[in-house]
Amino acid sequence: MVTANGMAEVAAAVGEPARAAMLAALMDGRALTASELAEVAAITPQTASSHLARLILVGLIVVEKQGRHRYHRLASPAVAHMIEGIMQIAGGIEVRPLVRTGPRDLAMRAARTCYDHLAGQLGVDIADALQARGAVEIDGDGARLTDTGRTWMHDMGILKPDIGKQSSRPFCRPCLDWSERRPHIAGVLGAAICTHAMEQGWVRRRAANRALEVTPKGHTALKATFGITCAR
Amino acid sequence: MVTANGMAEVAAAVGEPARAAMLAALMDGRALTASELAEVAAITPQTASSHLARLILVGLIVVEKQGRHRYHRLASPAVAHMIEGIMQIAGGIEVRPLVRTGPRDLAMRAARTCYDHLAGQLGVDIADALQARGAVEIDGDGARLTDTGRTWMHDMGILKPDIGKQSSRPFCRPCLDWSERRPHIAGVLGAAICTHAMEQGWVRRRAANRALEVTPKGHTALKATFGITCAR
DNA sequence: GCATTGCTTCGGCCTCGGTCGAAGCATCGG
């Protein structure tokens, strides 16, 4: 006669301002150190440590040791999805600029990876373009590739014919872009677009972080393929 | 410089065993009284009252007075969606039989409405049938009506050609069936199927609750249309 | 070696909120 206690445990882990702030800061897929998370939550490192221990305990985040740093990130896309669901109910959320909003972040905002798909201004622009030409449909609850979109993707060589058929992974889902606050494309399709852009040399990794640089070839190709003009 | 406090508030409302149990009990769309919710949470009416006040305050449930009873239900499908997201993380949840698992509930399990669409064994069977004939696709993250499915729905007279074109409401989404633990069809499409079944006299309301009875005509039609055989 | 940095553990303080008993309002049935 077990009740919904597990659910209460998970929700309680999120239901504390400091921990909620930490999770929100991790929503873009970055891995942050305990100190950084303490800063975004405006608490001391000791307190942050106990909070992080609890978040790890219930499985919302995972930690990776590297030297004397400990990098924390969301445990899975499912966790991000859950937090998005909560945010949907909580209504418009304003976040203060999180962790070093330096010039390097301008690059991050322009284009970056989010797990295995494109994010930032570029990711959102692509999602807009696909939606504008009827290749994908995005509503409040989900996203899907239309039949014409699938054909187009195959013609463009972005989507291999055999991809995503037998996978249990969501094929096409919207992912709220943290900097743009609007959805970009995730799932198998989002990963295929990202892979294609990398393989074709449209974008390349900029540094150790997840920022991407659009190459000259990429500017031309993105304009031709999606009608997108990227800031240089 | 507002932080994610709103999110913490919502999550904290769910993050308490008694309130989580109440919300879980409301997940099938029923409206329960304060006393019933106190019972499922195993607390006294006074305590339940304060919990319910908090859930109403943060907008997770809404209440409707009827005589000396107060019926509480989830505020919106978005709330149900959020709770599903949390449950996904919390892992397998066992619920104790909630509120009168009498013989009348057998009817509820067989067929009922969930908001405006079909649920219970019947709802899940229809979803399975539609999926089997390629009319809809359901994955872990969403559901969609295929082009062939749309044509078929039009031919069957279930879906009017003009429906769901301009609505901002999700057209076709999966909704986890609480008794069956498997998805049935919700959204505009789910409502259209339900409406059609009611108008054609396939099912009719059984009592004051949301249980549905499959008519003799309905047995024949459901077999012919979906290939479904319902228990009598 | 020693100092510094990053993070955790320990201990104590104090507030928040979950709990129930008792009482207070409504509503319904006589």
Added chain:
DNA sequence: CCGATGCTTCGACCGAGGCCGAAGCAATGC
């Protein structure tokens, strides 16, 4: 009217947990 029922409010109790200072531990750098 009266009593019964459904639910809320009030008041008091008390335990969980969020908080920080101080100390401990591990890794790095000099």
